[in-house]
Amino acid sequence: MASETRPSASRRERPAKPALTREGIVKTAVELMRTEGLERTTMRRLAQELDTGAASLYVYVRNTAELHAAMLDELLGTVDLSPSRGRGDWRNGLAQILTSYTEVLFEHPSLARSALVARPSGPCYLALVEALLSLLSEGAVPADRAAWGVDLLLQFATTNAAEHGTREQASTAQEEEEVLAVALRDVSSEDYPHIAAIGADLLSGPGRDRFAWGFDVLINGVLHTPRPDKGQSRRVAEQARGH
Numbered sequence: 001m002a003s004e005t006r007p008s009a010s011r012r013e014r015p016a017k018p019a020l021t022r023e024g025i026v027k028t029a030v031e032l033m034r035t036e037g038l039e040r041t042t043m044r045r046l047a048q049e050l051d052t053g054a055a056s057l058y059v060y061v062r063n064t065a066e067l068h069a070a071m072l073d074e075l076l077g078t079v080d081l082s083p084s085r086g087r088g089d090w091r092n093g094l095a096q097i098l099t100s101y102t103e104v105l106f107e108h109p110s111l112a113r114s115a116l117v118a119r120p121s122g123p124c125y126l127a128l129v130e131a132l133l134s135l136l137s138e139g140a141v142p143a144d145r146a147a148w149g150v151d152l153l154l155q156f157a158t159t160n161a162a163e164h165g166t167r168e169q170a171s172t173a174q175e176e177e178e179v180l181a182v183a184l185r186d187v188s189s190e191d192y193p194h195i196a197a198i199g200a201d202l203l204s205g206p207g208r209d210r211f212a213w214g215f216d217v218l219i220n221g222v223l224h225t226p227r228p229d230k231g232q233s234r235r236v237a238e239q240a241r242g243h
Contacts, residue, residue: 020050020052020056020057020059020060021060022060022061022070024050025046025050025057025060025061025067026061026067026070026071026073026074027074028046028049028050029041029046029067029070029071030071030074030075032045032046032049033071033108033110033111037110038068038108038110038111038114039110041067041071042064043057043058043061043063043064043067046067065114065117065118066118068111068114068115068118069115069118069119069120069121069122070120070122071111072111072114072115072118072120072125073120073121073122073123073124073125074122074124075104075108075111075124076101076104076120076122076124076125076127076128077124078104079097079100079101079104079124079128080096080097080100081097081100081127081128081131083096083097083100084096090135090136090138090139091139091216091219093135093138094132094135094136094153094215094219095212095215095216097128097131097132097135098132098153098154098157098215099211099212101128101154101157102157102158102160102161102211105157105158105161105162106161106164109161109162112158112161112162113162115158115162116158116159116162128154129150129154132150132153132154133146133150136149136150136222139223141222141223142226144227145222145223145225145226145227146222148222148227149218149219149222152218152221152222153215153218153219153222156214156215156218160211160214164207177203180203181203184199184200184202184203185199185200187199
């Protein structure tokens with residue numbers, strides 16, 4: 001007796017794929033990054049995960065840079081924008097929010113490196129900027145300085161996360177640190193008198209303390225340093241061009 005052959009399921013009998021949405025694409029990209037890393041989170045790999053063609057994704061995300069920015073914005077939803085602080089303690093509030101932001105990037109150093117050039121513009125990023133501006137306003141920082149100051153503070157936090165997160169993943173990081181410490185310790189006082197005088201202090205202090213101090217330096221600078229007027233900016237630009 002001939003064996004019976006079961007017909008394969010037709011396309012109509014297969015379960016329908018979920019409709020593509022920008023939100024779904026970004027969430028899938030974040031999960032893919034967590035399991036396979038940012039380098040493998042390409043448009044082609046993402047399309048494979050979503051069982052679609054790469055061309056379909058470009059309807060929702062223009063390119064990889066925009067995808068990375070959207071992924072970062074998704075992760076920024078976990079930043080604590082309601083720090084615990086006393087009334088009027090706006091500096092501590094800034095430090096807590098920026099530390100929370102940095103810790104999110106510490107978990108994904110490759111995305112932190114991407115954030116240096118692919119800046120997010122979604123609701124989570126806007127909420128972060130709004131929270132920082134609110135605290136700067138509470139500290140009576142003039143609005144024009146606050147506008148530039150937010151950029152400086154986020155650049156500092158992002159750069160720290162990219163640098164230290166990457167170094168923690170590097171197998172030779174500790175060895176390089178020790179080599180540098182020896183070089184600073186044994187430096188010639190004749191050739192490098194200033195390094196010889198404070199060499200031991202150049203690498204001193206816990207990273208968290210140095211990080212917090214950096215924020216204080218920037219906040220003080222934003223608070224006390226007026227922005228250049230247009231005439232001054234033009235003169236500086238002309239001097240840079242050699243005029």
